Amino acid sequence: MKDVLIVCKDAQISRLIHSKLGRVVTVRTVSDISLAEIDNGHPIDLVFIDVVELADKTAAGFEKIVREVRRLHPLVQFIAMAPKPMVRQAVMAVRQGADDYLTYPIDGEEIDLVLKSVQENRLKDQELDYLRDQFWKSDWLDIIHTKNQSMRNVLERVRSVAPTIATVLLLGDTGTGKGLMARLIHRHSHRSDGPFVSLHCGAIPETLVESELFGHEKGAFTGADRRKIGKFEMAQEGTIFLDEIGTITHATQIKLLQVLQDGTFNRVGGKDILHTNARIIGATNADLEKMAKAGSFRKDLYYRLNVFPIELPALRDRKEDLPHLVTLFLANLEKKYGKAITGLESGIADAMQDYSWPGNLRELENILERAYILESGSLLRSGSFPDTLIIGSKIVQAANESKSLPLSQARQIAIDEFERTYLENLLKKHKGRINVSAKEAHITARQLSRLAAKHGVDKTKYKS
Numbered sequence: 001m002k003d004v005l006i007v008c009k010d011a012q013i014s015r016l017i018h019s020k021l022g023r024v025v026t027v028r029t030v031s032d033i034s035l036a037e038i039d040n041g042h043p044i045d046l047v048f049i050d051v052v053e054l055a056d057k058t059a060a061g062f063e064k065i066v067r068e069v070r071r072l073h074p075l076v077q078f079i080a081m082a083p084k085p086m087v088r089q090a091v092m093a094v095r096q097g098a099d100d101y102l103t104y105p106i107d108g109e110e111i112d113l114v115l116k117s118v119q120e121n122r123l124k125d126q127e128l129d130y131l132r133d134q135f136w137k138s139d140w141l142d143i144i145h146t147k148n149q150s151m152r153n154v155l156e157r158v159r160s161v162a163p164t165i166a167t168v169l170l171l172g173d174t175g176t177g178k179g180l181m182a183r184l185i186h187r188h189s190h191r192s193d194g195p196f197v198s199l200h201c202g203a204i205p206e207t208l209v210e211s212e213l214f215g216h217e218k219g220a221f222t223g224a225d226r227r228k229i230g231k232f233e234m235a236q237e238g239t240i241f242l243d244e245i246g247t248i249t250h251a252t253q254i255k256l257l258q259v260l261q262d263g264t265f266n267r268v269g270g271k272d273i274l275h276t277n278a279r280i281i282g283a284t285n286a287d288l289e290k291m292a293k294a295g296s297f298r299k300d301l302y303y304r305l306n307v308f309p310i311e312l313p314a315l316r317d318r319k320e321d322l323p324h325l326v327t328l329f330l331a332n333l334e335k336k337y338g339k340a341i342t343g344l345e346s347g348i349a350d351a352m353q354d355y356s357w358p359g360n361l362r363e364l365e366n367i368l369e370r371a372y373i374l375e376s377g378s379l380l381r382s383g384s385f386p387d388t389l390i391i392g393s394k395i396v397q398a399a400n401e402s403k404s405l406p407l408s409q410a411r412q413i414a415i416d417e418f419e420r421t422y423l424e425n426l427l428k429k430h431k432g433r434i435n436v437s438a439k440e441a442h443i444t445a446r447q448l449s450r451l452a453a454k455h456g457v458d459k460t461k462y463k464s
């Protein structure tokens, strides 16, 4: 439970609830529930709501509130509160989607019990849903397979938000799978038959992003020799994915805010007001919150985008998934190239566990493809992988093995390991020729021979 909203006029009750909440991030107390309140950019996980404060106290009135709030905060839970004479309304609220209810006068123990049951329900739902797995389309099952808890939490959030129209913000380092998650959300939304349109905002010149997104009229700027339809028009009834959203200019931020507020925009150089119902998914590896605080990204836009953030873990934090990912990527390569390569030579899987994967899944996919293309046998061998992976792993191993040594000695082991592998690769590349190898390494032939002798590297082995 992180962000709690208490809708209640009685300050004493709200204080009592607050005191029972334990570790929460924010608690807000308001005297009535308005659309502005639930759509102001703050996340909401739990709502305590006094049914007396509802303008429409009927079942339909409560159901409408639940629907409105869940539309923007799909995981939200509700606890209805009512004075004893209105207990029927509280029970009715539970039938209309509340998770539990409390009656006045409320005592602390009752709040504890209700909070416990709400928490248990949430866990039960998550587990059941995960086990059922019915939600996921069969062609995505390989993609969503994971043994990592953070990734399971990500998928749980995707599962909850996909069927809604809520804006989603995908956060994570480059190559962690934000683009793929955006597709996963689209494919599991009610718009899956509609278009999925994406724009990598950081990959095209800043000045073009606005016209790519919103289109332009003929003559809007030099070179605009005919009208162009923008991505928002193309994504009608579908989803628009805006990658690297933190790179858009101030002018584009204003236009995007307008779309998020009321779905309207106009083409560059155009006066007509156009409407879009595209669902927006943004992605960034920048710290938008920090940018918003520093003034380089509009705060109001950040709040609108950050309604439902999902943070993807780095590959180095989900290494238990490496075996599955390698199998999956190899199967894709087999389909693409059909070289009947069955797996990795021994030792590579361990090297992959030691490596830090700065480029995440994309780096894994790329180095596997490169090794696959280079390989002529039935297993991918270490020589087909980049030195950074193999040497990096040896250095980590050396560091692990030398935990009880002083730093200077441990460092020397790592340097020796590095020098030996470097030399071996260099001599392999130049077929054992000392002069060319020394030239490439920017050392003299004598220095190279001395290093080879020091590390027991036999240059004749590489002559062919």
Ligand SMILES: Nc1ncnc2c1ncn2[C@@H]1O[C@H](COP(=O)(O)OP(=O)(O)OP(=O)(O)O)[C@@H](O)[C@H]1O
Pocket: 142, 143, 144, 172, 173, 174, 175, 176, 177, 178, 179, 180, 181, 243, 285, 328, 361, 362, 365
């Ligand atoms: N769960 C997964 N299973 C299999 N492949 C994946 C998975 N997640 C990502 N990939 C693959 O990894 C590569 C990188 O993913 P993607 O392009 O979605 O990352 P990204 O976070 O959007 O990167 P960037 O920030 O650089 O745009 C893609 O080829 C994608 O298909």
